[in-house]
Amino acid sequence: GNWIAPVLHLARQTIELRLKALLQTIVDRDHEVDERVLGKHDLSAIWGIGQDWLHSHGYALNRDARLEATNQLVAALHAVDPSGDLFRFSKSRQSRFGRNKSSDRVGVNYETFPSAFKQTVKLLLHWEAVLFREKLKVEMGWENDPYFDADDYPKTHQEAVRESAA
Secondary structure, rough: OOHHHHHHHHHHHHHHHHHHHHHHHHHHHHHOOOOHHHHHHHHHHHHHHHHHHHOOOOOOHHHHHEEEEEEHHHHHHHOOOOOOOOOOOOOOEEEEEOOOOOOHHHHOOOOOOHHHHHHHHHHHHHHHHHHHHHHHHHHHHOOOOOOOOOOOOEOOOOHHHHHHHO
């Protein structure tokens, strides 16, 4: 049978919920951010808003070595399953070439998927935690957060070289 469909459904759901958690944390902080996408399944739009906000507010997301894998996985999942129903049901509501899409026609690279999924989840958890800990730091009156280092994440090769030279 098609054992990969339930696994991909759970993976896509996990990423969608992590993206929404990050965006909700951003919305709680900045009420100007459009939160309407939180009620949708559009991974590309949710990630786009979150990523743009982090960049425009000076967060070093571009230095995170996991960003490329995250961008690729979010784009791939969105391209294959834009409505979030492909792996949930035997047939999607979306159609291509006159037929409803079905999960048995989706290919997965079993060598790269686990790593990309892990990197994506860790990146999303980290940047959500950065925003949460900044809020907590203010509420607790800390000058520095004694329990969390926002710069503790894998850096891109260029950034690692730059840091070691300093």
